[in-house]
Amino acid sequence: MIFFRSLLRSPHPYSEYSSFRALLHVAIERLCQRYKLALSLAVCLCLAAPVHASHPDVLLETKIPKVSVATDNKAAANKPNDNKVNDSNAAIDTPYNKDTLTIENVKSINGLAPASLWQPELSEPSLYALLDAEFAADRDDKRRAVAIYKQQSFKEDATAVFERALSLSLRNERVEDSLQFAKTWQDQNPDHVPAWFYVAHLALRAHDYILAGETLNRILRYDPRADLSEILIGIYPNNDDDKRELLAALQPLDSEQNASLSVLKAGLLYQFNEPEVAIVHINRALERQPDYVPFITLKADILRKIVTAETVINYVSQARLRNPDSKSLYLYEIRYLLDLKQSEQAWKLLLEAHSRFSDDAEITLLAALVSLDIEKYASADKLLNMLAKSPAYLDQAYYYLGISAERQQKFDKAKYYLNGVMQEDLVLEARRKVVAFEMLDNNTNAAIATLEKLRKDFTVFEPDTFVMQADILWQQNESDEALRLLTRAARKYPDNEMLLFARAQLLDDKEDYVIKRTLLNHLQALDPSNLSYQLSYAQLLLANERSSEQGLALATAIIQIRYDDPRYDNDLHLQALNVLASNALAKKNYKQVIDYLQTPYDVLPTLRSGSLLLRAYQGLGDNQKVEDLLVDLQQRFSFGQHNINDSIQLY
Numbered sequence: 001m002i003f004f005r006s007l008l009r010s011p012h013p014y015s016e017y018s019s020f021r022a023l024l025h026v027a028i029e030r031l032c033q034r035y036k037l038a039l040s041l042a043v044c045l046c047l048a049a050p051v052h053a054s055h056p057d058v059l060l061e062t063k064i065p066k067v068s069v070a071t072d073n074k075a076a077a078n079k080p081n082d083n084k085v086n087d088s089n090a091a092i093d094t095p096y097n098k099d100t101l102t103i104e105n106v107k108s109i110n111g112l113a114p115a116s117l118w119q120p121e122l123s124e125p126s127l128y129a130l131l132d133a134e135f136a137a138d139r140d141d142k143r144r145a146v147a148i149y150k151q152q153s154f155k156e157d158a159t160a161v162f163e164r165a166l167s168l169s170l171r172n173e174r175v176e177d178s179l180q181f182a183k184t185w186q187d188q189n190p191d192h193v194p195a196w197f198y199v200a201h202l203a204l205r206a207h208d209y210i211l212a213g214e215t216l217n218r219i220l221r222y223d224p225r226a227d228l229s230e231i232l233i234g235i236y237p238n239n240d241d242d243k244r245e246l247l248a249a250l251q252p253l254d255s256e257q258n259a260s261l262s263v264l265k266a267g268l269l270y271q272f273n274e275p276e277v278a279i280v281h282i283n284r285a286l287e288r289q290p291d292y293v294p295f296i297t298l299k300a301d302i303l304r305k306i307v308t309a310e311t312v313i314n315y316v317s318q319a320r321l322r323n324p325d326s327k328s329l330y331l332y333e334i335r336y337l338l339d340l341k342q343s344e345q346a347w348k349l350l351l352e353a354h355s356r357f358s359d360d361a362e363i364t365l366l367a368a369l370v371s372l373d374i375e376k377y378a379s380a381d382k383l384l385n386m387l388a389k390s391p392a393y394l395d396q397a398y399y400y401l402g403i404s405a406e407r408q409q410k411f412d413k414a415k416y417y418l419n420g421v422m423q424e425d426l427v428l429e430a431r432r433k434v435v436a437f438e439m440l441d442n443n444t445n446a447a448i449a450t451l452e453k454l455r456k457d458f459t460v461f462e463p464d465t466f467v468m469q470a471d472i473l474w475q476q477n478e479s480d481e482a483l484r485l486l487t488r489a490a491r492k493y494p495d496n497e498m499l500l501f502a503r504a505q506l507l508d509d510k511e512d513y514v515i516k517r518t519l520l521n522h523l524q525a526l527d528p529s530n531l532s533y534q535l536s537y538a539q540l541l542l543a544n545e546r547s548s549e550q551g552l553a554l555a556t557a558i559i560q561i562r563y564d565d566p567r568y569d570n571d572l573h574l575q576a577l578n579v580l581a582s583n584a585l586a587k588k589n590y591k592q593v594i595d596y597l598q599t600p601y602d603v604l605p606t607l608r609s610g611s612l613l614l615r616a617y618q619g620l621g622d623n624q625k626v627e628d629l630l631v632d633l634q635q636r637f638s639f640g641q642h643n644i645n646d647s648i649q650l651y
Helices: 002-008 017-033 035-047 056-062 073-078 127-138 142-153 159-172 175-188 193-205 209-222 240-250 259-271 275-288 293-303 309-322 327-339 343-356 361-373 377-387 391-407 411-419 424-440 444-457 459-475 479-492 497-506 513-526 531-544 549-559 570-586 590-603 607-620 623-637 644-650
Strands: none
Touching: 127 142, 142 159, 159 175, 175 193, 193 209, 209 240, 240 259, 259 275, 259 293, 275 293, 293 309, 293 327, 309 327, 327 343, 327 361, 343 361, 343 377, 361 377, 361 391, 377 391, 391 411, 391 424, 411 424, 424 444, 424 459, 444 459, 459 479, 459 497, 479 497, 497 513, 497 531, 513 531, 531 549, 531 570, 549 570, 570 590, 570 607, 590 607, 607 623
């Protein structure tokens, strides 16, 4: 209230210029701090307006903000009244000169309401215009607010107005437009150092690396040790071309005394596989800030390309000892040890970190997981039970306690913990394991009850539960019931691909050929790149026509996908080999079956692959291979335990 009383006691707006200037400075400062006061301020100011202004509409029309702002105030004061803006199509992006300045992105503001009431031409920002801009911003008329603020920022003593204009521009305009505005303002105010920083940052964000380099060079000439960290936040390019342009712009700059610039160069050089040069720059940065953890970890990353793993570990360990409270250095060293497959060392260091950061849930969880990985189950259970005391980590603790119990073959205990998991991103997998445990005990009813409860508690997983329940029914030789279940579920979720595909998988390749082909064509239309749909379609075609060129082409294309291709899937690759081998077996091309499957079976044996191989060796009459393979299948899969001869005929 003191602020408003002082305004009410202030002289009339048409009084001495110096008084108005003082009022303006106070108001601008308050507006920049809390622009929500604008409404109350406007009410108070309007109370001070002259009573003889009986025709405000006429006055409003004469005070519409101009697109071109006069910068010579004496000339502006002498211009006649017909100098109003009449050209509604004033050009955008007209370069600034000593007489005019363009407001970016606004061709004409004739259509906007006036920025001031009964306002004389002033060389400094207009209080009324700023109030109008804040009202516009509060009403979500961002275009008007930005236009007015930009216009007013080019007057004298308008630094705070410029910063507010730039803030609004960044939130509501393209970064290129904000850069153009900041550059134009900085050109008019060449000695305003903060503007250099704004321009450098925006130039980097807009990928104008030439301007960025020039501006950074100016900053470094002014202060070689200037803190550039704020400039560099959020500007790192995403693609290699932009990274190369940025590096080219930075290379001529003398960064020897500037840590943040040295680090940026080091990071770029490291990404372009120039670690020997990168290490020079990161060492310069570390000379300025030897214990700054991000610099230390970047140097460790660079060292990993040019020295031995032992040297890197020693470097990080020494840095960790100098910074014993740095959790990041502990985690860096631990993860590097895990990358090196040195799990025992990582586990010991994790226990040390856990004793130092006993309340840190992230370290506790990581220590528990590594304990599970190296089969230190007592340690894992102890850590996970500690973690379970934190409500935020309860579900994760229960999930991994269930995994620990499963690996120790304590299945009842595993079910207890996994049934307690309620976190949405873990619950489906937890219940899937519970269902598997119930099926191991042939407890079909309990398995289905688990799925029904999950369906009730988490409707988002209804399609998944229907598919799992159908699989249980199929395992119990109730294929017709499984198909009916999926058909009902598909009516409820007609566009769910998982349900449609599961239903297609249950259909017979020959008896249900038309329906299955229709379903698979529909699925391929929904997702043409899905390899599972393509393989199932290939199997359908080959089951009905052994020489189907399309079926052979689809299956062959899948086995030709390289292991380093993102589309590669080991299970799908093996399924495709089985499809092709099965087709070759039907053609009595036994040698081809062996070529397809012998090596995959040696690496990752499956019952399906072994059965096809067995029949191929039978067809070739290789009795020794048949006998050896039968023994292997019996040991691995309990194959043919009841009647081996019948099993041979079956397979």
